[in-house]
Each structure stands twice: as C-alpha cells, then as structure tokens.
Amino acid sequence: MSTYTIHPIVMGTKVFDKGMMTYQHGYGEPYTIPIYSWYMEGGDRKILVDTGEMQPIVSEEREKAIGGRIYTFEQGLAKYGLSPEDIDIVIHTHLHNDHCENDYKCVNAQIYVHEKELEHIHDPHPLDFRYLEDYIEDVEDNGQLVVVNGDTEVVPGITMIHTPAHTEGGMSVRVETEKGSVLICGFCTILENLFPPVEVRAMEMEVIPPGTHINANQAYDILLKAKGMADHVLPLHEPKWASMDTVPE
Template sequence: MKTYKIIALPLSSMEIDKAVLMYRFHYGQKIRIPNVVWYIEGADMNILVDTAADAKLAMEFRGLPAKEIMSFEDSLESVGLKPEDIDIVVQTHLQWDHCANTQKCRNAKILVQEEELRFAYSPHPILAPTYKKSLFTGLNFVLVKGAQEILPGIDLVPTPGHTPGNMSVAVNTEEGKAIITGFCCLKENFGPPVGASEEIIESTPVVAPGIHLNAVDGYESVLLVKGMADIVLACHDPAFEKPQVIG
C-alpha cells in the first residue's frame, strides 16, 4: 500500500469565539486558531491541500485579531518548493481562509467540487461574507463530482454541510488513514461536548461545525470522518499552530 506523510504548515493564527467552530457550544470562549497549508509528501507530484490565508487578510477582510506565523512562500521553502512548483491544489472549499494563496500556484491544477464552485460564485447570503471571489477568479479548475481517488492512497471524500461542496482528503500514512477535514472545526468536534450535561453528552457523539449552510449535513460529515479516520486532522485545531509532520 502506497503511503505518504502530511506536513502541516501554518501561515497565521486568528482569535475567534469557539462557538464559530462548535455549533451551539462554548459561546464567549475565545481561542486562537491557525490557517494551515497541508503538503502531501511522497507523491510523484507536488500536492497541497488548501493554501490558507495570512494575518493581514484576516484583519482587513474579516476584522479578526490575527498574527503572522510565516508567509506562503516561506512555508513552501521549508519543504524545498516554490509556488510555481505546485502541481495540484486540492481546494477543500473556497472560503477565503482556505484559498487566499492559490493564485500564486500558477502551474497547478485546482481540484474543487463542482457544487462548491457553483455556490462560491453565487453564495447564499448566510455564507456570502465567507467568500471573496477575487481570490479564486481565473484559476485552472478541475471539477470533481463526488468521491474520487486522485492517486493511490489519496482520496477525495465529500463532506458537505459547512459549505455545500466541501470535501475532505483521506491520505494513507504509515500510521493509518489520516483525513484532512476541510470543514472548519477543532479536534473537539469529534467527541461529545466537554462541559455539557450528562444527558447532552450521552446524545451528542460529535459536534457540527459552527459555520454551516446545513447543520445536519455538517453533523453527519463530522460523524463520517470520525468513523473513517485513524488520524483526524481538524483543519483549525490549535495543535497545528506550529509546523509538524503527520504519518
């Protein structure tokens, strides 16, 4: 079985209310979360999952307190690459904090779910503030419909709810199947809510993403990933504020 390593490369971190990521829990609790580029090491081509966003965009576009960790260019240099070396960018979805640097990868094919691209160009008002069309206009998109293997051991898994065309990325590693969630969440989303009553904990095995178009779909996607993954890479978990290798 072909295996890979995943390298988490955080570009910036933002301060948000924890309930933004955990639906109906932890209102008023502030946390700092990273915006992460994921590099899949060991393929015959250079593959990124998402391209994240820097602190300046977080502050100017969304008004979030943010700090820089490293530039997109520096993150790639740390793994011996430049933006023009990237062959494939998997866009888990097209919200601003996941695609801000994709246009720099001028030689890459950009994989995105067809439903996500359609929605991104004309989003429902409830999610419209999370999309910035100038970040993804003119990209070399390759449209995906549903589940797809892009290389042996690397699979695209539809996980709608957070956005209609969100997808996660399952990667075989020596330590098991790692899944990059794509949908905005914490590792805590994959268990009962900490601090809730015993009755709620018993009936709530996972927590839906706080930002979503469809909360039920979002809940089911968290449950799906929990069941599939040996290693859950929750894309905004504070554990990824520092670069690290998974697998």
C-alpha cells in the first residue's frame, strides 16, 4: 500500500466568534481560522483535499493570528512544484464555498464528492448560505465529478469516510503515512473540539461538537467516533497546522 506525506497549505481565512467552531462555548471571543488545501504527496497521482478560497484576504494581522502564511491557490501549489493543471484528483470534505472555490482551475482532475453535497449545492436550505453552485458548475459540466454515496477508497492508502456532522454529505479522509494512519476531519473543527478544556470535561463531555452542524447530538457522536478512526486526527481548521509544512508532527 502507498503511503503519503500530508502538506497543509493555507488558502484562506475566516474571522468570527469562536463559537462557530465550538458549540455552546466561546461565543463572543474573536477567532481566526485557516482554510486549508491539503496536498497528498506520494504515489503516482497528484492529490488535493479541498481547494480553498479563490481570492483569500492576505494581511499581516490574519497571518499573525494563525501563525503562518496565507497563499493564493497558485502560490500554494508552487511550493511543491505544481500548477492547478497538474492536479489529478481533488477530494472534497464538503462543498461549502471556501472548500471548493478553485475547483475550476483543476481542469485535468477527477473531483470526488458525496452525492448529498452535490444535491445541497444546487438546492441549499436557506439557513446554509455557504453553498454556492457557481463554484461547481464548470467541473460538473466538464464531467469531472466522481459522485460517491458512502465510504470510498479513492486510491490505495486514501479513503473517504462518510461523517455527516457539519454537512449531510461530509467526508473525512483517512490517509496512510509513515507515521501511521491520519484522519483529516471532514467537518469544521479545531483541536479544542477533540480535546476540550477541563471545564467542559467536568460536564462529562468528551468532545465539543462543531459549532455549525446538522444535528448537535449526532455531531457529538460522530466526532467521538472519529477520534478512534486513525492514529492521528487532524481537525479541519486548526491554526496550529498553518506553521507546519507536514502533518502530523
């Protein structure tokens, strides 16, 4: 089986209340999250998980807040000698706009997405304004989408796992590396979601559900299960990864 090296590349940021990540905790506390595209180095295919924002805001303040540099899509790929046309496979955790805005640039890629994400991006609920079909129409018209409906091995060593916590078609990505198996969470979390502070654990909560979710109880159970799915678990928006060229440590 192939093993991979995971490179997190910051291709955007968001600034909002921390409670957007940590359900029932951290509201009113300003918080900046990085938006990653993850390059899977290894094997004979050039593979990304998510593609980030098309025009990320790049500022000293935001880079200081996350502890790392913010790149455009082209700049981020160039770190590894790649261009958008070189990408063979894009795997989507979900189709909120900040995770798929650069899909159209990957003209040679197969793009893996859960059927429920495709359904919702074309017919979103009014509460979920983050689905914008403009970002998926080009690759859909080009026949680039590979639509899945459950757990799917994309290539040996990389498997999509259905984890509908943040969105109905959310997919986590399990990757085999030299440091063991790694799960990139398919829902919007930080390390505090996985490892709550003592005041939360004192309430007998082992994890904190993502602040935006389909169902709070279900999201809690999925996150708890995800902690045991791999040797290492990477929350999707953890700022710590922004200063690291490869993960896990």
